[in-house]
Amino acid sequence: MALTILNNISSIAAENQLSITSSNLQSTLFQLSSGSRINSGADDAAGLAIANGLQANVSALTQSARNANDGVGSLQVADGALAQVTTLLNRAVTLATESATGTVSNPQRTALNAEYTAIQNEIDRIGSNTNYNGGQVFTAAPTSVYISDSSGTTTQASNFISVTTGTLSAANLLGGAATATLAVNGLPANNDAVTIAGTTYTFKSALSTGPQVANEVLIDASGATTADQLANTLANLAAAVNGGAGAGTVYGSPTVANANTTASAQGNSVTFTATAAGNALIAGGGTLASSVGTGTAEKFLNGATFAGGSASNISTATAAQAALAAINSAIQSIAGTRGNIGASINRLQSAVTVINNQVQNLTSAENGITAADIPSAVASLTKYSILEQTGISSLAQANQQQQLVLKLLQ
Numbered sequence: 001m002a003l004t005i006l007n008n009i010s011s012i013a014a015e016n017q018l019s020i021t022s023s024n025l026q027s028t029l030f031q032l033s034s035g036s037r038i039n040s041g042a043d044d045a046a047g048l049a050i051a052n053g054l055q056a057n058v059s060a061l062t063q064s065a066r067n068a069n070d071g072v073g074s075l076q077v078a079d080g081a082l083a084q085v086t087t088l089l090n091r092a093v094t095l096a097t098e099s100a101t102g103t104v105s106n107p108q109r110t111a112l113n114a115e116y117t118a119i120q121n122e123i124d125r126i127g128s129n130t131n132y133n134g135g136q137v138f139t140a141a142p143t144s145v146y147i148s149d150s151s152g153t154t155t156q157a158s159n160f161i162s163v164t165t166g167t168l169s170a171a172n173l174l175g176g177a178a179t180a181t182l183a184v185n186g187l188p189a190n191n192d193a194v195t196i197a198g199t200t201y202t203f204k205s206a207l208s209t210g211p212q213v214a215n216e217v218l219i220d221a222s223g224a225t226t227a228d229q230l231a232n233t234l235a236n237l238a239a240a241v242n243g244g245a246g247a248g249t250v251y252g253s254p255t256v257a258n259a260n261t262t263a264s265a266q267g268n269s270v271t272f273t274a275t276a277a278g279n280a281l282i283a284g285g286g287t288l289a290s291s292v293g294t295g296t297a298e299k300f301l302n303g304a305t306f307a308g309g310s311a312s313n314i315s316t317a318t319a320a321q322a323a324l325a326a327i328n329s330a331i332q333s334i335a336g337t338r339g340n341i342g343a344s345i346n347r348l349q350s351a352v353t354v355i356n357n358q359v360q361n362l363t364s365a366e367n368g369i370t371a372a373d374i375p376s377a378v379a380s381l382t383k384y385s386i387l388e389q390t391g392i393s394s395l396a397q398a399n400q401q402q403q404l405v406l407k408l409l410q
Contacts, residue, residue, distance in 0.1 A: 005405055018391035025384035031372040032381065038370050047369045058359055060150035060298035065355045068348045069278045071145035071161065074132040075345045079167045081137065082338050085168070087120045089331050092174075095119075096327055099320035106316075113315040116323075122314070127168030128277075129182045136166040140273075141242055147351055161351065163344040167262060167336065170312070171279035173330035176325065178274035178282050178306035180261075180290040184236075184298050185268070187230050188219055192295030194237075196272055197260035197288045197306070201240055203233070203295075203320040215240060226371065227268075231344035234270050238263035241272070261306075263295055274306055282306065 030039045038044050038051065087168050098104060099112045130137045171178075182194060188203040195201075200380040201215045206214060220232035243257030260278035264271050274281075278288055288306040292298045314320035 002129060003265075005402060008398060008402050011395060013393060014395040014398045019389065020393055021384055021387045021391050023375050024133040025381070025388055028380045028388055030372070031377045035372055036370050039371045044369075051366050054362050056368075057149045057151070057365065059363050060148055061355050061362070064147040064149070065089065065352050065359070066160070067145050068147060068352045068355070070133070071143065072345050072348045072352075074137060074143065075165075075341050075348070076164060077130065077132045078137045079125050079338055079341050079345070081168075082341070084338060085123055085126060085173075086331060086334050086338075088122060089173075089327055089334065090276045092116055092119050092327050093165060093324065093331075096314045096320045096324045099314040100324060106315075109315055109317075109320070111337050113313055115346035116312075116314050118175060123168065123170040123173065128217055130168075135302065138165050140164070140167050140264065141244060145348065147355070157373065161344070161348060163341070165341065168272075169279065171274070173333065174326045175279075178279055178288065179289070179302075180272040180306045182270045182272070182290070182298060183268065184230060184234065184270075184299050186297040187226060188297050190219065192298060194291035194295075194298055195289050195293055196241060196263075196289050197258050197274070197278060197290065199241075199258050200293060201237060203237075227323050228398070230268055234265040234268070238265040238270055269301075272306070278306070331347070 005121060027043070031037055038048050041048055073176045095112050095116050099109045099116075104112070127137070127138045139147075142164040144162045146160055148159045169300065170240035180196070182196075190203065190205040192198050192203045201217050203219050204216045205219050205221070206211075209216055217233070220229045220236065223229035223232055241258045241261065260281065261272045261274050264273070272290065274288060289303075290300050290306060292300065294295055310321075312323050314323050334396065360379045
């Protein structure tokens with residue numbers, strides 16, 4: 001090779017190779033210090049995309065496990081409350097059996113009935129005051145536990161485990177709850193109004209904008225058929241009565257649950273069932289209004305008031321004997337509800353087990369993509385450290401080589 005002074009090719013080559021070695025050494029040090037094979041998108045773009053997707057799955061599943069555990073907690077609160085209700089009903093059996101015998105006097109039955117009434121009041125209190133995380137446990141609306149790995153849509157039915165505890169009241173357990181049924185023979189017109197348990201609900205083709213208006217019910221126009229539109233509209237009415245959202249419509253903030261009744265829509269009718277407060281109002285001689293304010297498509301099948309609603313008592317031998325049958329039926333009903341709750345608890349706990357298994361395996365898959373191979377990284381560190389040292393020495397030698405030209409000029 002000719003000796004030149006214009007360009008030191010050997011030095012340039014040594015410099016370039018030293019730069020490559022330094023870059024590889026830096027990448028290896030990043031892997032060792034972070035424990036991750038992928039520290040930037042340049043390290044492995046496809047691997048980074050897969051790993052980030054797996055991390056999102058793991059995050060969603062971890063929270064889903066917490067959701068399921070919260071659902072278990074809520075159901076366990078309900079089960080514990082119903083266990084106490086069973087204890088109260090067992091005491092009620094004793095009282096009713098004692099009152100039913102002919103050897104008990106009427107004044108004694110009055111004392112027995114006072115305790116029996118206290119038991120009913122306590123059942124009502126448990127039904128209305130049992131809460132979990134600020135929400136009422138015993139409601140007609142289902143509690144939906146959301147479980148997902150972040151894939152798919154949030155509206156998939158398979159992403160939800162729904163549990164309905166139902167309302168709890170002495171009137172529902174021991175006496176016939178007052179009911180009213182609204183039948184509708186066609187789609188309600190704009191501004192049609194119905195009064196239910198003292199509250200007026202107005203059908204609207206479009207909800208008011210700006211200031212929110214209480215108790216507006218959206219008339220659905222999106223259904224494929226008139227029957228679908230009517231079913232969605234009545235679902236909106238039931239949701240407004242229950243104080244929730246229906247058919248994708250969120251009601252105005254002034255709209256709250258009707259204190260005296262709950263609602264359940266099916267087909268072209270809505271059934272209203274008096275709450276403990278509503279039944280207490282009826283038992284005290286009051287009435288629950290259920291009437292059509294305007295419109296012709298709507299009609300209450302049982303007239304202007306809620307029908308039924310009888311108070312159970314043991315003030316006479318005959319009433320005590322009738323109460324015994326109601327109490328035994330209530331005990332069976334509570335046992336059935338606890339069985340359903342128990343099945344739902346088992347399902348949620350099973351879901352948690354499956355989720356934990358998914359988290360374990362997804363984390364393992366993500367770890368296989370992103371985790372650094374430490375023995376390999378250490379070997380690379382040794383390799384590139386030696387190459388860096390030899391590169392520096394080679395660069396120094398290359399720089400000294402051109403000085404040999406000076407020997408020719410001496």
